[in-house]
Amino acid sequence: MRILLVGAGLSGAVIARALAEAGHRATVIDARAHIAGNCHTERDAETGVLVHVYGPHIFHTDDEGVWAYVNRHARFRPYRNRVKSTAQGAVYSLPINLHTINQFFGRTMRPDEARRFIEAQADTSIADPRTFEEQALRFVGPDLYRAFFKGYTEKQWGCSPADLPASILKRLPVRFNYDDNYFFHRFQGMPEDGYTPVVASILDHPGIDVHLDTPFVSDMAARHDHVFWSGPLDGYFGYDLGRLGYRSLTFERFRATGDWQGCAVMNYGDPDVPFTRITEHKHFAPWETHEGSVLYREYSKACGADDTPYYPIRLVREKALLSQYVARAAGTGNVTFVGRLGTYRYLDMDVTIREALNAADAFLHAVQANARPPVFSADPA
Incomplete structure (x- = not known):
């Protein structure tokens, strides 16, 4: 079958790989100029620091199968988020x-x-x-x-x-000991060379074609047997019922010499400080040594039409609109909505991968049974 996957992030890559290994032809498109979605990483040209372009991503999970999966595609180094x-x-x-x-x-x-x-x-x-x-x-x-x-x-x-x-x-837990490890999962780490090579490895299969700088247009669906959509759920329908609410982020990027703040993440809880936190990216790869440093001040804001959606709001108004879009999705023919944006839920990376693997498995079973594949990889409610 010819499968179109809209979005070259974790959801699209994992599903494409599973379907390609099962003998199907997977075409992955992304409107951005790079793969890996919001976990995209790249080297800063001036300092050599590995930068988490859309904010820091730290891999942590209790899912042994997912941990084994990502370690097949990269070397993960131990990392504790403090x-x-x-x-x-x-x-x-x-x-x-x-x-x-x-x-x-x-x-x-x-x-x-x-x-x-x-x-x-x-x-x-x-x-x-x-x-x-x-x-x-x-x-x-x-x-x-x-x-x-x-x-x-x-x-x-x-x-x-x-x-x-x-x-x-x-x-957010409260601990009555001196454990300052932010996460409590068994498996925690960072890919040695960043997340983009992880996704590149997942997409490295002769049955997968990747096209960047390629926005989705509606006639693409007609040329494929099935579509996996990892973009915004409301975006698939042209936002015709209104936009689901998200919070977005603005990053103020700056460089420094030496060690600027002594840690990877410094929150700012005082209301008179306009930003929420400062992240110093070389501390996300403590096995590397860099004289220079790259930092982000993060400002949270309402998500406009041209902003990158990060956190679904999911209050009363949004849930009511979500239910309308879910009903619309149920009437589609050959589309499965996946991932954080497609199901309008906050997802950690390990859950994203697990749900993508499950979505691919459910699709393959449906094809074998000559049944309709699930509309959602997980219940948006």
Whole structure:
């Protein structure tokens, strides 16, 4: 069969590889001039630093199969994400851990003491937190909430934490030990030469053709037996019901000599600092040595028509519009919507790969059974 994959990021590449290995002909197109989507990496010409062009991506997973998959396409070096935060005139480690708690409150508590102390700070009257703010107040109390979450969240999402669902904060743990590893998954690492060579290796198959600088036009679908769409779900329909809401990012890139901030990621929780964080990219490859440094200041903003969509908002209005687009998608013929944009969900890289593998498998089984392939790689709801 002739399969068209719109988007040369992880979803498109993984599905194309699986279908090509099964004997189908896969054509991958991307409107950008490069592969790998938002995890694209490239060398800075002046410093030689490996730069995460669309912001840092750190691979972490408990999925042993996905970990084995990516390691077949690159050498992954051990990497631990240790985030710092500048707040109220001091630097702390995140996620909130025993060191953060003791430093912030000027104490020397043991784990059991700190647990009781934070419980005393917390608003235990909130039995079932429904908003981001309630979740924070229930589990860390007002002081830590204001220092590390309130201002940062207002900048990141452009609205009050009281208007955001509690599920967003559930991604951030509180630890009563001195573990400052941001993630808790078994497998964590960085590809030695960046993510773009990983995707290039996945796409390296005689059954795959890749065409960059090639936007999708509607008559392309008629020339293929099936389309896998990893672009915005609403974009497939020309946004005719309205645009789904996203937050986007603006990067202020600058160079420095030596080590500018001493860590890869420095958050800024104070509301009077306009950016959310500064990332220093040479620290994402600590096995390399560079005299120069490349850094990004990140500013969050509403996503306009010409901006890159990063984070789906998924509040009440967006969910209502999403349900309309899902209904529209159900009426399409030969299209499967995949990935972060195609299913309007926040996805880590490992989940993206797993869902892509599952989508390819489901397609192959449907073809074998002479049945209609699934419309979505995963339920957008």
